Amino acid sequence: MNKVEAPYPLLPLDYPDPDVIRVDDTYYLVSTTMHFMPGCEILKSYDLVNWEHACYVYDRLDSTPAQCLEGDLNIYGKGMWAASLRHHKGSFYVVFAANDTRKTYLYTTSDLSKPWKKQFIEGFYHDASLFFDDDERIYLVYGNTQIWLTELKSDLTAPKDGGIHKVIVSEEDNPNLGYEGSHFYKINNQYYLFLIHSLPTEWKRVQVCYTATSLDDPFVGKEVLNDDRGYFNQGIAQGGIVDSTVGDWYAVLFQDMGAVGRLPVLVPVSWEEEFPVFGKGNKVPKRIEVLANKPEYKYAPLYGSDDFRLSAGTPYGLKSFWQFNHEPNIDGFSINPEKGYYEIINQKTSKEMTQSQNMLTQRMTYPTCAAEVTIDASKLKNGDTAGFAVLQYRYAFIGIKRENDQYRLILTSYSGKSDKGKVKQSEKNATVLIELPLDRTTITFKIEVDFRDLSDKVQFYYKDMNEYIQLGPDIKLFFDLEHFVGNRFALFSMATESIEGRARFFNFNYFK
Template sequence: MTNTLISNPLLWSDVPDVDPIRIGNVYYMISTSMHSMPGCPIMRSEDLKHWEIVSYVFDTLEDNDGHNLHGGNHIYGQGSWAASLKYHNGIAYVCFSCNDTKAFYIYQTADIEHGPWTRTVIEGLRHDPALLFDEDRVFVFYGNGDIYLTELLPDLSGVKPDGIQQLLFETEREGIGLRCEGCHAYKLNGYYYLLFIEWPREGNRRRRQICYRSRELLGPYERRVVLDDDLGYHNKGVAQGGIFDTPSGDWYAMLFQDHDAVGRIPILVPMTWEADWPVFGYDGKVPAQFTVPLPEKPGQPLVISDEFEYEEDRLALQWQWNHNPDHSSWSVTERSGHLRLRTADPTPSVLQARNTLTLRTEGPACEATVLLDTSGLQSGERGGLIALQSHFGTIGVRVDEDGRRWLSMCVNDGTGGDRELAATPLEGELVHLRIVFNFADSIDEATFHYSLDGSSWTVLGETLHMKYTLDHFMGYRIGLFAYASSQSGGHADFDYFRYRRLED
């Protein structure tokens, strides 16, 4: 058997709140998806290095004004948070809370890669939940600082009426800014293990990994700091995530690290056991490189190019919509080899545009290029590319009231609206658009370019100094958009989407 070299960060892209499991010889993990649809991506790996999206838990979560970007409503920074993934007796389970609906969701399936998933909705938030199957009983741990335990019915269809529902314990307060959250629960070695993160006010003042353990479900629990390291990156701690073993008995943790504008990125950490405590990393440090005793098996990349050659209106799994899509207003079959985005409900801002189609960005740098056919855009409509976060930047084409086309670069005006920084007339209907992202060493800049021939490029507008903000709580995404500011009815056709990761 050959070894596979692991280099951290494992994925230099926004895959936050990871929770990994193993089923046989295959590894799966889930992550937070918030306002991106479909949601709760299931990622698969056989070598712990290459992770590909194989499915999603749901296509849409709810059908309401916020999820549909209707009437000025939205769920930016809300939606599904910190999902827990477990596999028990041949069934895969996912649970999470949704901040905007104030509800707790449980999904289950016998086929983790293909579904279908059935769901249960239970009233009330359970912050950063962790499922635990304990023989013929099932529990959910959750909370921020004050950690609670609730027993569920054996089929997970609701809370067990006569089961345990109580405050389990209170975590440290002295010298702590953000108290324990992000729970992951396990029963191993005769102990109950609860893994958390906390953010101290003293010492290194960065997120760190905490473990509580007890031989009894209800405690008392012992506490230990099990990892406090930043991989040399701006004092941003590697923490929060789950642990798993290999068939040969090796142990690993899949955690993540805040990496500024690109988002929260996964880190793989080797793990051992000492006196029944988990020990993360080597000598308290996360290794930048190490090997795992598994043969390398590449999969599909996390971000792709796409020529939009489809036989049905079903996109590659890497794509996600910003909020719920309007399926009547997009197609990849209406015009062969093109993504057509029809303008739907009029909106004053790209942040409220339906059917913005998105992909993650990747570090250290990357670029996204499209060929846009603007012939279908009508007066008052726009189409183009966006560096999507609250502090966004766009490059595209707007059509003014007399039908004239303008190349336009815009940013957030401070209220979520579009502020145009530069514009130049577009002669003709075809234009190549490009955004270049630079995340190296937290430079976090994006530049906006256009070309009329696909080879000679011109910068338009200003450099965007990208910022990760908590109102969106997501790393920058590449988005393809089309929307109307007044009357809708037109469309934008994207001939291709071409992506390139730029290495150091």
């Protein structure tokens, strides 16, 4: 049999809260995408090790003012969380709650290449797991601290009148993180509930399993994985389990790895007396091999370079590894495949870089990565800045600013907190670290990032006479809960005085 060895981490990218299923010989994985659009990305694999983009569930969610970055509104750190992915009687189902709208969404399709049908489930269900039982009754398992089992109507629109609605597991005295991240299954007529929590004595993510022989019986269980694989006491937990075509079982969980984000980790699962055993001795083994169902298959990359000359047919005409920071303003960007550039046309003024619309982003890769892009700022207006950024709550960027009809090379960062503590996103004041006069309007910029051993630092460069020159010092990066995602490369244009200024981005090159 053809087998492939799983790397650690499984994916070097920020794909948190994974849920995984298998349909015939194909595995599918869904992950939290928060505020990014298009959103709710689904990956596919034939071996659980190599993954490629399958589809986005939606290109926009509800087009609320905050989702569209109108005024000072935004949904950073909100949007869709912890989706549940299921396949039942020929259809795919995705359920998730959005923390900005406080709604629960259900999307369905029979074919991942076709549009998804959108509907709502009445109520708000945190980290919900959708479950179809053998008797055709349907449930959601969800919650934080208290884990609820709620029966749904057959059309999945709301809780069923008179149906089951009860707490099945509770942990209310944990000073850190109580039970959440539900993943619910029925395997060999036994019910299994997988959860994440922190150790009460210290912050560390730990995987937990509870089981029962019927939904009327009490669920009993214990911790099944307490391991950091030698990585700074950052535990591995929360995710789905799946069986292979030959009956082997695996879990896809995630691990906090600093500013790069929360990265998936593959863990083998075995069974002893109908109870799951994660890894060996509750630890993740150093070597994991998985059967490859299509060993000759060539996977498309989950990140990469782009000359903007070829559309992959995805939403908005961009390659699948690009996402906007929020729902894009359609009038505010264009792609020119003949000349090969992505253009932002400023449609609003803002005081804050993170409030600029049509920012184009890609995940960064662990343990190191770099990227370069050429920016033509000749059509900026006074008060505009076009740049290449590291996007997170505490961001930094290098770019070109036009002011009083003069162009300036600038390096800017936002360090996080004001003297008064936390500040609203719209009230942040970034610091210009370096500002130099420019005699040209087109420059190639480069960003180099090092995540090794939580060093989490970035260096910014500009090209002069075919030589890269570092601008400013190394800057520390952070994973902040205000955005709750890993740092990303970002292309942006920001207006502070008037709209309709333009910036063009050419030849984005990604180096791993």
